[in-house]
Amino acid sequence: MTRSGGQETRVRILRTAAELFRRQGYGATGLNQILSASGAPKGSLYFHFPGGKEQLAAEATALAGRDLGERMAAAVAAADGPRAAVTALGDVLADGLAASGYRDGCPVATVALEQAGEAGPIQDACAATYEGWLAGLREQLKSWGAPEDTAAELADLALSSVQGALLLAQVRRDVGVLHTIAGQVGAHIEARLATVTTGGAA
Amino acid sequence: MTRSGGQETRVRILRTAAELFRRQGYGATGLNQILSASGAPKGSLYFHFPGGKEQLAAEATALAGRDLGERMAAAVAAADGPRAAVTALGDVLADGLAASGYRDGCPVATVALEQAGEAGPIQDACAATYEGWLAGLREQLKSWGAPEDTAAELADLALSSVQGALLLAQVRRDVGVLHTIAGQVGAHIEARLATVTTGGAA
DNA sequence: AATTATGTAGACCAGTCGGTCTAGAGTCCT
DNA sequence: AGGACTCTAGACCGACTGGTCTACATAATT
Numbered sequence: 001m002t003r004s005g006g007q008e009t010r011v012r013i014l015r016t017a018a019e020l021f022r023r024q025g026y027g028a029t030g031l032n033q034i035l036s037a038s039g040a041p042k043g044s045l046y047f048h049f050p051g052g053k054e055q056l057a058a059e060a061t062a063l064a065g066r067d068l069g070e071r072m073a074a075a076v077a078a079a080d081g082p083r084a085a086v087t088a089l090g091d092v093l094a095d096g097l098a099a100s101g102y103r104d105g106c107p108v109a110t111v112a113l114e115q116a117g118e119a120g121p122i123q124d125a126c127a128a129t130y131e132g133w134l135a136g137l138r139e140q141l142k143s144w145g146a147p148e149d150t151a152a153e154l155a156d157l158a159l160s161s162v163q164g165a166l167l168l169a170q171v172r173r174d175v176g177v178l179h180t181i182a183g184q185v186g187a188h189i190e191a192r193l194a195t196v197t198t199g200g201a202a
Numbered sequence: 203m204t205r206s207g208g209q210e211t212r213v214r215i216l217r218t219a220a221e222l223f224r225r226q227g228y229g230a231t232g233l234n235q236i237l238s239a240s241g242a243p244k245g246s247l248y249f250h251f252p253g254g255k256e257q258l259a260a261e262a263t264a265l266a267g268r269d270l271g272e273r274m275a276a277a278v279a280a281a282d283g284p285r286a287a288v289t290a291l292g293d294v295l296a297d298g299l300a301a302s303g304y305r306d307g308c309p310v311a312t313v314a315l316e317q318a319g320e321a322g323p324i325q326d327a328c329a330a331t332y333e334g335w336l337a338g339l340r341e342q343l344k345s346w347g348a349p350e351d352t353a354a355e356l357a358d359l360a361l362s363s364v365q366g367a368l369l370l371a372q373v374r375r376d377v378g379v380l381h382t383i384a385g386q387v388g389a390h391i392e393a394r395l396a397t398v399t400t401g402g403a404a
Numbered sequence: 405a406a407t408t409a410t411g412t413a414g415a416c417c418a419g420t421c422g423g424t425c426t427a428g429a430g431t432c433c434t
Numbered sequence: 435a436g437g438a439c440t441c442t443a444g445a446c447c448g449a450c451t452g453g454t455c456t457a458c459a460t461a462a463t464t
Contacts, residue, residue, distance in 0.1 A: 006410060006411050006412090009411080009412085023318075023319050024229065024316060024319070025227050025228075025229050025230070025315065025316040026227075026229075026230065027226065027227050027228075027229035027230025027231070028227070028228065028229025028230070028316055029229070030450075030451065030452085031451075031452060031453085032450075032451080032452090040412085040413095041412060041413045041414060042413080042414065042415095042452095042453085042454095043411080043412055043413055043414070043455090043456095044411065044412055044413080046453075046454080047410080047411060047412080048411085052452070052453065053452065053453090101319075102318065102319070103318065103319040105315060105318060106315075109311075109315055109369060110315040110316060112369070112372075112373050113227065113307060113311055113312040113315060113369065113372070114226060114227040114230055114312060114316075116225075116304060116305065116307060116372045116373065117225050117226070117303075117304070117305040123373075126373055127373050127374065130370060130373055130374075153382055153386065156367070156370065156379050156382060156383060157363070157382075157383055157386050157387075159366065159370065160363055160366035160367040160369075160370050160379065160383050161359070161362055161363040161366055161383075161387070162366065163365075163366035163369060163370070164361065164362035164363055164364065164365035164366030164367070164369070165358070165362040165366070167311060167314070167315065167362075167365060167366070167369075168332060168358065168361065168362050168365070170314075170315070170318045171314050171318065171325075171328055171329050171332055172329065172332075177358050177362065180355055180358060180359075181358060181359055181362050181363075184355065184359050184390070185359070185363070188386070188390045208440065208441050208442090211441080211442085232420075232421065232422085233421075233422060233423085234420075234421080234422090242442085242443095243442060243443045243444060244422095244423085244424095244443080244444065244445095245425090245426095245441080245442055245443050245444070246441065246442055246443080248423075248424080249440080249441060249442080250441085254422070254423065255422065255423090
């Protein structure tokens with residue numbers, strides 16, 4: 001490739017930044033660390049991200065969120081029902097966590113918590129990422145017969161519980177929780193879905 | 203009081219630090235900010251916490267965790283069953299979150315995620331805090347008839363789901379999730395406990 | 405060939421970081 | 435009274451922070 005050398009650098013910076021932000025958070029990660037880890041000079045960073053650290057974090061978080069979101073969506077889509085779906089969700093997260101030596105948890109949570117107080121592009125990117133994940137889950141649940149508002153409740157439940165279990169697994173350095181929680185929540189969702197699709201409330 | 207003026211300063215620093223770490227994380231919170239917010243000079247900080255920022259964060263996180271833990275334990279103990287207990291748990295967190303303008307989420311999670319990669323006193327304090335909360339939950343569940351390992355599973359489920367919902371609520375700036383998740387998980391736990399105490403599996 | 409856009413490269417800046425150090429105020433013991 | 439101990443007070447340090455700026459290489463356009 002002759003042209004587009006620049007975009008490669010841009011993406012390399014983005015991926016490096018995403019990894020570091022995910023592992024250390026926004027405040028604890030310095031621009032110089034990102035630069036030396038990605039091999040890019042400072043000039044390139046500010047050429048590609050004139051908005052500085054904030055823009056970089058917002059884009060990096062969004063990118064990492066999209067990546068993981070796709071992997072989760074694929075795992076869920078391949079499942080034959082809610083129970084298998086939630087279990088698969090837990091597996092994706094557990095595998096990534098264990099494979100990274102318990103360093104790679106949720107690519108959004110660390111930054112999201114730090115930024116929860118402030119308003120700004122980073123917070124927006126975090127909120128949008130979660131919303132995207134939830135939208136995917138809701139669609140799946142609806143395809144399995146869940147009505148609109150039930151799907152929303154159950155998607156929230158699935159994401160919340162798996163997200164919390166991921167946090168606990170990371171702190172404990174043991175992925176066990178992720179599997180047991182996913183199993184329980186999957187069973188609960190399947191049971192509730194069965195009720196709704198056969199007999200059904202309002 | 204004539205003496206013990208020193209311990210007051212120590213605690214004031216600790217509480218200020220806990221609040222800032224909780225809202226901004228470890229890396230993003232500077233010693234100078236803690237100092238100016240608490241009104242203490244730097245000399246006092248290093249007299250009371252010779253281990254520096256790390257020791258301060260470990261103690262502050264432990265203290266804040268103990269405080270919230272006590273409030274959660276009281277709410278759970280006042281409940282007449284698992285369902286009411288988990289709902290009360292969600293209420294405690296939702297109230298604190300909303301009352302602080304969505305700034306005060308979990309006093310442990312923000313720091314825990316930043317430090318998940320490293321080993322050290324901070325990580326230890328976070329792990330110990332969660333473990334303490336879980337121990338309390340397990341005892342309650344056992345008092346309602348749950349066998350040892352079921353209690354452990356259900357305590358993990360309750361904490362994980364509520365913790366995840368808290369994160370989601372904070373990002374969304376809406377405590378709704380906390381209530382719906384707590385309701386669903388409480389119902390699930392109550393149902394499973396009823397099964398175990400009457401008929402029972404292995 | 406000259407010009408313009410795209411990007412790389414890193415020196416440089418003021419400000420802040422966590423941490424150390426010395427000076428001294430206040431209190432207690434002897 | 436005098437010394438010891440506890441704790442406050444903040445000046446000071448080197449290292450590092452995010453951010454700006456100029457110089458330059460390369461490649462497409464004219």
